[in-house]
Amino acid sequence: MTAVQPKHTLITEASIKGLMHTYDIGHVDECIFLTRGLNDTYRIKTANDYYIYRVYRHGWRDYSSIQFEADGLQHLKQRRFPVSYPIIKSDGTMISTIEAPEGTRYGVLFTYSPGERPTIQPNHAGKIGELLGKMHSLTDDFRSSNYRGFKLDESHLLDEPLSRINPLIKAYLGEEAEEEIANAVKNIKKELSNKKLEVGFCHGDFHNHNMHINQGNLEVFDFDCSAIGYRAYDIAVAWWNIRSNYQSEEKACWNAFLSAYLEERNLSDDDFQSLPLFITARRIWLLGAMLENDDVWGSNWINKSSLELFILQIQSDRNREENRIR
Incomplete structure (x- = not known):
């Protein structure tokens, strides 16, 4: 069986860290790639907090689709539901555009959910x-x-x-x-x-x-x-x-x-x-x-x-x- 070729490139940690200047979160101490899945996930560390940055794969979700997700999360946040929600950028938007070799991708910064996965009991x-x-x-x-x-x-x-x-x-x-x-x-x-x-x-x-x-x-x-x-x-x-x-x-x-x-x-x-x-x-x-x-x-x-x-x-x-x- 022939090897499966990646459908999207991995954005470097340095590039993701560079995108953080668009947020009012203070100095970024660390950016670590966590996992590749349907989207790529990075952990951002500042002096005061952790965040999660998600880069959506090209062609998986378009801008409007991601904005729908963000709308739902903002709705839940406003009603005090315990949820990881998008951080608003300095320009008032929540979605960044990233030009990758395979085409346009989008990135969103989320609040970090502390703790660990609950066991099923x-x-x-x-x-x-x-x-x-x-x-x-x-x-x-x-x-x-x-x-x-x-x-x-x-x-x-x-x-x-x-x-x-x-x-x-x-x-x-x-x-x-x-x-x-x-x-x-x-x-x-x-x-x-x-x-x-x-x-x-x-x-x-x-x-x-x-x-x-x-x-x-x-x-x-x-x-x-x-x-x-x-x-x-x-x-x-x-x-x-x-x-x-x-x-x-x-x-x-x-x-x-x-x-x-x-x-x-x-x-x-x-x-x-x-x-x-x-x-x-x-x-x-x-x-x-x-x-x-x-x-x-x-x-x-x-x-x-x-x-x-x-x-x-x-x-x-x-x-x-x-x-x-x-």
């Missing part, structure tokens, strides 16, 4: 559920004049990733497996069409990897996948994370999460019944995102065994719909 799961319920309630009235570019709907979660998944499934597992995935997607779309689901501002990736806990308090970050969409999908992502990574604690943690969420806001029966469908949708979206961004996740994992596991997970989700945890 019932107490923390309850805190996470409470926080998501509050976030949904606080953004019921959120509006933005900026175009996000996508919604967390059937097109984004199912149709787009399926167009990338199907050729591989067919190549490695044959037409029967390809048809099975296609039918699973058709079934999800059919069932969702018969439900009246709540739509509103969503984080899009709400689980413990995108929050820190500090002295018992949680703070949420990384709203890169945020958009208007199905609120049940936001809830299902948290359940998917518990189910996928903390199986021995699933029932206790899911019950704690859901109970805490329901203390903050109601969940209709249609929304609750859709949660298993959105767990499957999450699996499909994630596989599609990994295939689309192979310079981040590589390609060694793309093989018959991994795709067979994906099929088994889809089948398992379907079988478990009759034995839901509540």
Whole structure:
């Protein structure tokens, strides 16, 4: 298999440090590259504080889409929700333009969330559920004049990733497996069409990897996948994370999460019944995102065994719909 070529260059730490003069944050002592993902992340240190600088990859999010994310974060900040939010530059804007070899990229400076990733156990799961319920309630009235570019709907979660998944499934597992995935997607779309689901501002990736806990308090970050969409999908992502990574604690943690969420806001029966469908949708979206961004996740994992596991997970989700945890 040929090597995967990076789709975006890495901006040097010195260049990122040079951009900090556009902010009123004082002298920058240090700029450290932290991680490459769908975007590149740097940690900025001044005499008084830490910050996070994100450089969006070329073609991933346009200016208006990033401004939508910033609008949502400012909305939450104004309502005192614990969130990492954009720092406003000296000229009153929040987004910097960076010309890279591959094309225009954008950068945003965020406040730093102290602490560490919360472990998944019932107490923390309850805190996470409470926080998501509050976030949904606080953004019921959120509006933005900026175009996000996508919604967390059937097109984004199912149709787009399926167009990338199907050729591989067919190549490695044959037409029967390809048809099975296609039918699973058709079934999800059919069932969702018969439900009246709540739509509103969503984080899009709400689980413990995108929050820190500090002295018992949680703070949420990384709203890169945020958009208007199905609120049940936001809830299902948290359940998917518990189910996928903390199986021995699933029932206790899911019950704690859901109970805490329901203390903050109601969940209709249609929304609750859709949660298993959105767990499957999450699996499909994630596989599609990994295939689309192979310079981040590589390609060694793309093989018959991994795709067979994906099929088994889809089948398992379907079988478990009759034995839901509540």
